Amino acid sequence: MVVLNRIYTRTGDGGDTALSDGSRVRKHDPRVEAYGTVDELNATLGLARLHAAGEMADRLSVIQNDLFDLGADLSRPGIAADAQAPYPVLRMIASQVERLEGEIDAMNARLSALRSFILPGGTALAAHLHLARTVARRAERCTTDAATGGDINADAIRYLNRLSDWLFVAARVANDEGAGDILWVPGASR
Template sequence: MGNRLSKIYTKTGDDGTTGLGDGTRVAKDSARVAAYGTVDEANSAIGVLLATPLPGPQGEAIATLLTTIQHQLFDLGGELCIPGHAAIQESDVEALERHLDAFNDPLPPLKDFILPGGGEAAARCHLARTIVRRAERETVTLARHDAVRAEAIRYLNRLSDLLFVLARVLARESGHGEVLWKHERRK
């Protein structure tokens, strides 16, 4: 295992730079730091989701899946923090797709847009979804001028889709139901 943090503050970032996993220093507002920082934020949002009881008979399976995803997000953060490092594999993307299909297939087809809500767990899941979408956008921004593996972007894309479906499942299993956007409310 690598170095352990024994001292939390180093003062090396006081000049507005931070060290990447390979030792190079970059500005704290660089595209790379924004991308892996938002992946970390998404991981934290999933942690907040996991801190609330997940309703229904699928709650335990969802919690187990989200814990696996947290580990993968930590791996992805490392991949983005160390230029040239590979951590997320195509098999990880495919696993998300399998889970996405399994949770989505029993749901009724969408006929309206859904607002974030549907109970505490579903609302937290929607928040995590939007943070993952931002992480995806920031990773795409990074990829415009630096090497980013396609698997990283695909993983974030599928994960946001999965979180949307999980929010639907959690809203239904909580008894709150999905909050539909009322597009005709102003007429």
């Protein structure tokens, strides 16, 4: 359980921060950039949920919780040393990725095939989901960058990759099952 009695600690005033294993890194470390972008993604999903209801709101809630799991995973280096940790280490797992895949397949089955790229927009929910999709892609880029310099859980990367796909398909669902999608017309402004 997390207990936050004090919000400010002053320990980061010099430009460094603690990872969840207690080690300290600069605040611009690729690992910190990755989990910070995951936090930003979570905030964009909070905005999307303001416009969601029913099953979509429920699914977004589960994803937001997953993103806290993902942040915890990314904030802890040393995958090989997890077994020696004094407490269970929270890592993303394949079943979280598989759940997204199943939901993508179910949502996509209701949609007609795409004949063009989609411009972000449509309903308020769809627009927010498209924004979240772009932040998910950035989080994925940051995470793969962090993976070049250290050990990053492969399921964390897979989750972000699949989540951006999930958000794309969910945006289409939010646009009246794709009927309200705004299609790109190449060269339309010439």
